Amino acid sequence: MYYVNVEQIAVRLDTIPELTEALKALASDWKGELLQGLAQERALHLAIETVTDVGSYLIDGFIMRDASSYEDIVEIIGGEGVFPAELQESLTELVKLRKPIVQDYYAWQRAELHPLTVKLTELLPAFKSAVESYLKREL
Known part of the structure; x- marks a missing residue:
């Protein structure tokens, strides 16, 4: 029996x-x-944390x-079939941004629109739906 923290x-x-x-x-x-750049940086960071937090809960709950x-x-979680294979590359690209955003923030190009900012508007809802x-x- 699994204990998955669904809440x-x-x-x-x-x-x-x-x-x-x-x-x-x-x-x-x-x-x-500048404010747009900082807002984008925070939004990307929240997207990363959301995906990795959810993934960690799934890994722990389903004993992966x-x-x-x-x-x-x-x-x-991709290998376990949590989301379709076509999301794998983009989600990996997203989580790879964590180090540049969190540790190398001083070098982040805030004036540029990051390509994932646009891509995530479809990717995140697809991830949400797939997890649900x-x-x-599974439950």
Whole structure:
């Protein structure tokens, strides 16, 4: 019997619509201003944390193999069929941004619209839907 913390997964997945809305707004009105750059940086960071937190809850709850990195979290849950294979590359690309955003923030190019800002507006809702379907199927 598995103990999957469905409540905490849901809390994190429930941030996705708001996050997606913010990313859409940033992408549609991008001027490269400092506040936009900082908002984009934070939105990307929240997207990373959402995906990795949800992934960690799934790994722990379903007793999947231990992850050794953020990329590994995505690889493990992808391999377990949590989301469709076509999301794997983009989700991996997303979590690889964690180090540049969190540790190398001083070098982050805030004036540039990051390509994932636009891509995440479809990727995050697809991830949310896939996780919810996986939970319904497995529980």
